Amino acid sequence: MDFSRIEVDDDLAAFVAEVRDFIATHVTEEVHEEERRTGGSFNLALHKALGAKGWILPRRPPEQGGAGLDRVRERVLELEMERAGAPDITLGTTRLVLTAVEKYAAPDLAAELVPKVARGDVRFCLGYSEPDGGSDIAAARTRAVRDGDQWTINGQKIFTTGAQNCQYTFLITRTDPDLPKHKGLTMFLVPLDSPGVEIGPIHTVGGERTNVVYYGDVCVSDRYRLGPVNGGWGVLRGPLDEEHFGAGHDDGLSDLGIGSSWARRQERDVRAAVRWARTARRPDGSRPIDDPRVRARLGQAALDVEASLATPGPMGRVRVSETMIEVAAGLVDLIGPEALLPHGADGCLEDGAFDYAHRFAQGTAIYGGTTEVFRNIIAQHVLGLPRPVYPGSRKLADSRGS
Amino acid sequence: MDFSRIEVDDDLAAFVAEVRDFIATHVTEEVHEEERRTGGSFNLALHKALGAKGWILPRRPPEQGGAGLDRVRERVLELEMERAGAPDITLGTTRLVLTAVEKYAAPDLAAELVPKVARGDVRFCLGYSEPDGGSDIAAARTRAVRDGDQWTINGQKIFTTGAQNCQYTFLITRTDPDLPKHKGLTMFLVPLDSPGVEIGPIHTVGGERTNVVYYGDVCVSDRYRLGPVNGGWGVLRGPLDEEHFGAGHDDGLSDLGIGSSWARRQERDVRAAVRWARTARRPDGSRPIDDPRVRARLGQAALDVEASLATPGPMGRVRVSETMIEVAAGLVDLIGPEALLPHGADGCLEDGAFDYAHRFAQGTAIYGGTTEVFRNIIAQHVLGLPRPVYPGSRKLADSRGS
């Protein structure tokens, strides 16, 4: 157990300064403005600039396009980028998929892609969910049919976030509908410029853009298959477990769970609410912070955020999401209607942070599996409770029409 | 919609006085003391005194052993008895079962029992749950086997509250294990002095006494059968619906749900907490009520109780129970360790009301079906959501070993 300060020697201080310089140059108000406008969580210039620094794959050696950073420096980079609110969803999905690509792609494909990913020229998105499928990814019905060295793909995927900014999607397909549900799946890295791929934008109440992606007779070379035919579930497991359980990097620096960066964002929102409470004036001239009820409620909010950061694994995933929703709603209540004025509106507080947080929070209980999926995981894998038996848990046939 | 005061004319005022007199005479400190000691929610002398007044079946005409009260007077009696904390569980189960007895028992049996019930000489309890059965009453495995005019009963029931004070139990038995689950059940009114009946006490953390009742080769005459053989589920439905949905007496005076008397008890606890907050002194000499945080929390408690009283049907049943638990815990927190000193302890507050309420509350989410059972009812019957399919929902065979 260790929460001590990392000693900042001159060398590390110089690195911090370098990161902050980089952010000041590349994570500009224009980047934020574009993000508010598009919700894509991606900025091409920023991504390329990261690539030029070797910071897309920062710990890799320079010969692999990285910057050879140690874990401490990598963590500095992560936290400073996060604090600056740099758009990073596509950066995250790209890194997530790369692991599977390096493990399962043909060597020549991996060798081709890694340097491009490192430079920022190639990005990956996740082709998991289907419009009718809900959280049951293994029920995928998008079909891939083989014809010699080619596969023909038909189907549609939803919530393929970043598709408009990526070169490939990490696609789960059904290659054998007669096998048991989890055993007839194959993964592909599908070039998004293939004829027959059509990307349609979907916007969320949180201000994000995601996509529905249609695949109509899309021809993909077998070269882009990842792992064995009908062995797709195993290929997907790694990245999925990373999403479901968190990376679990046991290096004493990492977050306990993947929701931690959301929680830290909310920590900043609570701090912003404290600022508001110290500076706003009530009609009687008092400050909200002078009111013990306000202090106690800010105290509860800070506690919930701290507890969510301390909650490990899939438990943390749920605790963070539910805290996000609860605390964001509580801050709106506490502050009143001004909290609902968005960025740019006359009189908006803290750049619209409270308005944004309240809308954004709802999605965090859905991304990468709903909180119910995670509660099932906790019940079965942590508590050892008996697994429920559903008609369609094992066989694909039964989930037809779903 | 009408919440106006009932006008109290001289006649009604005299009745109120009569009730209060009765209570002062019969709901004495000794009665309360016995109740705290035994937890039986029954006092023989009180019950007989009620019978002598015609107040066990108060609206029936005197010739049926009642007092011929109108609904307003009946309501006065109910509320005053409740406010006095008169033990009344056995009174309630007796009334509940009587409806089924009058509807389904052989006329001579009903004719024999009604006056005895009215006088207080005969009381009924509910023989529903079984030790392994949980909330699924229809899965009853207690067997009744016919031999001519006699039935032989074997099995055990749990939570037969009041069995030690009753003459008969309203027993659900399995008479045909080969029929579908709900169709092989038969109801009996089993005399509790029958050889082979053994009553074992069970005490709860709420201070109540209930029982496990063993039936070993208990012979019961067919005279005590209620309703058709294998038609027991229909006989049970009436009393069960009353427990599950509340009486639904649409007379503009009645409670919305059966949990309302609990909620009114809690209303008195909140009022007691207000008294505490006005009289206690903090180390700095201030009263808790002077603290806006305390007032706001008492306000939330009062709101929750009021909302629970306003919530109808099965929804109210859940809202009341969950409010009981939440508010009782909240009052303990608010007041601190003195709230946990039981009746009679040095320094206990309000006669130990807060200690009692916190323990008692937990059971209210279980009695007559857990809150999960009621949520299922709401989901399926109010929201029209699809019914889940379980292996044992239809057939008894599948619930064997459960």
Add this chain to the structure above:
Amino acid sequence: MTDATGFELRRNDYSLSEDQESVRDAFAEFFTAECPATRVRAAEPLGYDERLWQDLVKMGAVSMGLPEAAGGDGATMVDLALVAEEYGRVLAPVPFVEAVTAARALARCETEQAARSITDTMAGQAPATLALHPVTAGTRQLLPAGAIAAAVVALDGDDLVLYTREDPAAHVPNQGGAPLAWWRPSGAAREVLATGPAAREIFDAALAEWKVLTAAALVGLADEAKRLGAEFTKTRSTMGVPIGSLQGVSHPLATVEIEVSGARNLTRKAAWFREHEPAARPELVPMAYANAARCATLATRVGLHVQGGLGFTLESDVTLYFRRAKGWSVLPGDPSDELLAIGDVLAASA
């Protein structure tokens, strides 16, 4: 709370009369027919549909709540709460609550200007609205319906004042999609409507009515958000079963049903007491308001969540409800300040 001492027995009748049912059904029908979600969307971001408002006024939504002396129908607060619930159910982009409460306040003042403002509102003109906070020198407040109102009823010191102006103030975009505007009493015609205790009394009554009707609107909003969620779960499947059959989905929806059904009754009870015995249970208005606010937050959260990723997209109608749950309920400030108001009543009770 009932009186702990002395005997008091009250009726406990939540049922609606036939007349009340007719009023509710008529407005439910109007709102359902005239205000599908497409119309709510079309009225964004301002949150005002002038034609809908004029049609609603023609139906008598404002006049019904005015005394007969003022040309109204003398409907009770219960009737108005029933209408407000239907208004909330469809998120109608009209200033129903503000216009009604302001007009009722004006009707309690016997000035010429008050009468003229009522006449204007009843003619379907831009209505008067109510400033929820007393005027404080040097500060502005967010005014409900401020971006469309022609006049403002406000408490200014010891006076209840009607401020009229040529043009409504500039709309301030907000998550609730409401026609809010920043407002302070500058440069507008100012007429004192009442003064001293009478002014305070009329203002307090108007604010209480605003809260009761907003609570009712939040109940309607919550009920519909729940319905949208529940319907979705009936048709979607996972693992071969409809998701609505899974307790992980059905139990939260049942919890919403529990909360909505209680919030509805509590709000109507508050409306009844407000109408018939406002001094008897003063805590009911803050109770109804705080409870409806909490209920709407819960119902929209669940109604959205059970629809998974689709519920979170802008195309999903439930997001319209989600945004207004908070947008409406925090207009007067922190809804949990109501808890303190309840506590103050408890503290003062015998």
Add this chain to the structure above:
Amino acid sequence: MTDATGFELRRNDYSLSEDQESVRDAFAEFFTAECPATRVRAAEPLGYDERLWQDLVKMGAVSMGLPEAAGGDGATMVDLALVAEEYGRVLAPVPFVEAVTAARALARCETEQAARSITDTMAGQAPATLALHPVTAGTRQLLPAGAIAAAVVALDGDDLVLYTREDPAAHVPNQGGAPLAWWRPSGAAREVLATGPAAREIFDAALAEWKVLTAAALVGLADEAKRLGAEFTKTRSTMGVPIGSLQGVSHPLATVEIEVSGARNLTRKAAWFREHEPAARPELVPMAYANAARCATLATRVGLHVQGGLGFTLESDVTLYFRRAKGWSVLPGDPSDELLAIGDVLAASA
């Protein structure tokens, strides 16, 4: 909260060292072997088992937390929190938290009487305990372990005082089954241990330690209540399926797992900061305490409820946990006062 300005990077390592794991395992083994529920029941209503206490002292549960100069092993607050969690898990009827915090406070005072009291405690005699509230003239307070303690460490005005007495005070029965007694400083020997700011500092530290260790005990209590509930649901069936496979049962248990796992980590983190940088994150102690109190309330409620009617009977061990969840957590007063303490830190932060 981390500092918003300036750069600070901290480690975020919740893992236990091998030594810490050994300490935890040793005490877990001791408590599991020595303190089944039957022994907890046998010690009721007083809530004290003298032999168990002596055995625990022999194991070094008190001495481990004392500085080497005082004959102890210099264990950290993290180590003590690990032991407290195991103590809470079995509801051991011993004054572990009180004796340890009082002894550590005494060890910070350099008086002869303090040293003697420590020696007595370490010999397995009736220990000293800690008065959680400063002495107020004319009022008495409920003293944890008051019915078994031979001495009381209390803040009295500007002084930290050790009160010793012949016999422990009379036990007050209480829902938590704890050896509580009413206490005021009368008729007992009185020795000043420290005075002025030093007295306040030692008292505040002792109270913070008491809260951290009680939070840890509540985490253990909650974890076991959850386990009892979960085990029950694995073996009981309804409708032909184990009830633990129903989301209406498994999801609330999962929620408890979420809360317990977070409360555990948060408490250990508070213990770490208390040990190593008490001034850096003063809000962590009230956070850990309020959170553990809430968690224990939830865990015992759910652990009891999922066992249905059987869970509510006195025979069910979970009721022992249920009664202590509140019994332990409200000893210093309202756990939500901790929220105000957190808010005060926030208000004072830059």
